[in-house]
Amino acid sequence: MAFFRWLNHRLVVVAGLLTLGYLLLPNIVVTVFSFNEPKGRFNYEWQRFSTDAWTDPCGVADLCGSLSLSLQIAAWATLGATVLGTMIAFALVRYRFRARGAVNSLIFLPMAMPEVVMAASLLTLFLNLGAQLGFWTVLIAHIMFCLSFVVTAVKARVMSMDPRLEQAAQDLYAGPVQTFLRVTLPIAAPGIAAGALLAFALSFDDFIITNFNAGSTVTFPMFVWGSAQRGTPVQINVVGTAMFLVAVLCVLAAMVMSNRRNRRRAS
Amino acid sequence: MTTKNGTNRTKNGAEAGGDVRLSGISKTYGSFTAVRPLDLTVPQGSFFALLGASGCGKTTTLRMIAGLEEPSSGTVFLGEQDVTHLPPYRRPVNTVFQSYALFPHLDIFENVAFGLRRRGIKSVKKQVGEMLDLVQLGEQARKKPHQLSGGQQQRVAVARALINTPRVLLLDEPLGALDLKLRRQMQLELKRIQTEVGITFIHVTHDQEEAMTMADSVAVMNAGRVEQLGSPADLYENPRTTFVANFLGTSNLIEAEVDSRSGDDVVLRAGDCKLVLPGARCSAPTTAGGKVLVGVRPEKISLTHADEAGAIPAGRNRITGTIADSSFIGVSTQYVVDSPVCPEFEVYVQNIDRDPRLVPGAEVVLHWNPAHTFGLDAAQDIDAGIETVEEEGAAA
Numbered sequence: 177m178a179f180f181r182w183l184n185h186r187l188v189v190v191a192g193l194l195t196l197g198y199l200l201l202p203n204i205v206v207t208v209f210s211f212n213e214p215k216g217r218f219n220y221e222w223q224r225f226s227t228d229a230w231t232d233p234c235g236v237a238d239l240c241g242s243l244s245l246s247l248q249i250a251a252w253a254t255l256g257a258t259v260l261g262t263m264i265a266f267a268l269v270r271y272r273f274r275a276r277g278a279v280n281s282l283i284f285l286p287m288a289m290p291e292v293v294m295a296a297s298l299l300t301l302f303l304n305l306g307a308q309l310g311f312w313t314v315l316i317a318h319i320m321f322c323l324s325f326v327v328t329a330v331k332a333r334v335m336s337m338d339p340r341l342e343q344a345a346q347d348l349y350a351g352p353v354q355t356f357l358r359v360t361l362p363i364a365a366p367g368i369a370a371g372a373l374l375a376f377a378l379s380f381d382d383f384i385i386t387n388f389n390a391g392s393t394v395t396f397p398m399f400v401w402g403s404a405q406r407g408t409p410v411q412i413n414v415v416g417t418a419m420f421l422v423a424v425l426c427v428l429a430a431m432v433m434s435n436r437r438n439r440r441r442a443s
Numbered sequence: 444m445t446t447k448n449g450t451n452r453t454k455n456g457a458e459a460g461g462d463v464r465l466s467g468i469s470k471t472y473g474s475f476t477a478v479r480p481l482d483l484t485v486p487q488g489s490f491f492a493l494l495g496a497s498g499c500g501k502t503t504t505l506r507m508i509a510g511l512e513e514p515s516s517g518t519v520f521l522g523e524q525d526v527t528h529l530p531p532y533r534r535p536v537n538t539v540f541q542s543y544a545l546f547p548h549l550d551i552f553e554n555v556a557f558g559l560r561r562r563g564i565k566s567v568k569k570q571v572g573e574m575l576d577l578v579q580l581g582e583q584a585r586k587k588p589h590q591l592s593g594g595q596q597q598r599v600a601v602a603r604a605l606i607n608t609p610r611v612l613l614l615d616e617p618l619g620a621l622d623l624k625l626r627r628q629m630q631l632e633l634k635r636i637q638t639e640v641g642i643t644f645i646h647v648t649h650d651q652e653e654a655m656t657m658a659d660s661v662a663v664m665n666a667g668r669v670e671q672l673g674s675p676a677d678l679y680e681n682p683r684t685t686f687v688a689n690f691l692g693t694s695n696l697i698e699a700e701v702d703s704r705s706g707d708d709v710v711l712r713a714g715d716c717k718l719v720l721p722g723a724r725c726s727a728p729t730t731a732g733g734k735v736l737v738g739v740r741p742e743k744i745s746l747t748h749a750d751e752a753g754a755i756p757a758g759r760n761r762i763t764g765t766i767a768d769s770s771f772i773g774v775s776t777q778y779v780v781d782s783p784v785c786p787e788f789e790v791y792v793q794n795i796d797r798d799p800r801l802v803p804g805a806e807v808v809l810h811w812n813p814a815h816t817f818g819l820d821a822a823q824d825i826d827a828g829i830e831t832v833e834e835e836g837a838a839a
Contacts, residue, residue, distance in 0.1 A: 344538070346510075348604075
């Protein structure tokens, strides 16, 4: 009875911790095994502590090459999808045009469609166009599927924006360009940033579409998949952990910054 | 960078001003007419109110002056300059928006400095500081808008517009979101600022008290047209339509028939009552036998118990009735009197000597000085302007 009462009072905390654990456990495993020194080619069993992989992350052939390629593709795909997606979002919210309804629902299609279908049809399209598979076909495919996510994120933000803010800017002598740069863009920025982050993450770890359309190019997820057939180098865990740490650091930095700003304002 | 009014700008914006002149401007959206062709002149340096219920076209009119709405027809003049087709950022006019529209990503200082910076003025610190002091927000300069109270945000909005010394400041229901006490305070504050800076203020409101308290002249708008224009006292004392009579304060309107003329006065008959109305105060034709609405304000009426009817001086308009309801307000008592000529006569009696016999059910005589009577065209809806007031009250 006492236990149930105790649980009853802390149910939210307990549930929260369990969920967090569920989310973080895989990351912890990846991190722990990045310090492993496996026997044989597979890094699936704990042997003994070692920092070998951390001191030599590029020690495996092609790993750093594929990583850098993935980062490049992710960066360009983010840029392309964010610019195009932001413009689409503004067009959808601000203007009434004939195909608006159609565009509004079609933009969700890439999100809803099974990835493998999209991958296969893209490949068919590229082959029929006679395009050479590689960096560019992957990039085009990535921009395409990232677009929907950016549009969704930015649209939500633009829709909640008070149109009077832009009118106020115009009233205060800001021409159309100034109004956009000084008022519209800064206010839409959180939505755009969220869309860009999503796009980066989606592009960086996409496997199915990339695998279909990459030709002989090898991105990082493809490299991981390929090496998993023959044995998993510890360096993969190192890269995974590093990515995780970078993400956590970014979040922490943002939190510290907003905390400090709030405290300064309060004083 | 463009300067809005080019070379016309002097140090004191008001000097370079001139009247705001709207000539035949109208606005239609598809088949809906928001503003019917409208002529209006707002004298330079005045505090002008556009008063009306929601949807009467007052905000649309304001936005056409600001340049945020293009008129379907007509011309907007600022002084001698035709600004009809100038975009808002080229007009020497600034707006205080309803719900303020402060930039949420900028702090108070930058909000206020926005207009100056857009005009390419580099050293804004001194001016912004002075302006923030004027609206008593010097301490809050580095806060974001959402950290301020409604009243403070309102003052920022005023400062942000005024710092540009516009030729005309437009205020779109600026006090609508504030509670009653703060609203009173801000009314006086805005009036003070207007007197201090001497800029023309055009104030849009649905609150008749607000309009009367603040403005030098008021244009009462209804269904896209101006019903009547005048000083608050003139509008209140001499309404020319039932809408104005009912929308501004309360009026008792009695349907009466013209009996005869005696000198400058018109003698009317309502039921078996004889009422006298100064001919100059009647906006309707007074041919004998014609119908006229006789109006009188509730506070002009005296209430005497029927037993003492003999003590009422001669020459006053009188109506008999029964008190249906009374409510004691403190400074006054408000009575509703049922009379054969008018079902619900409102009477406000100042709290000087209270007659204990004046309770619901008592027979009374209502009487007032004929000079306080006004006459309206009986062809109008006698209840115009009443419902709209109630709607606004419910919405607020």
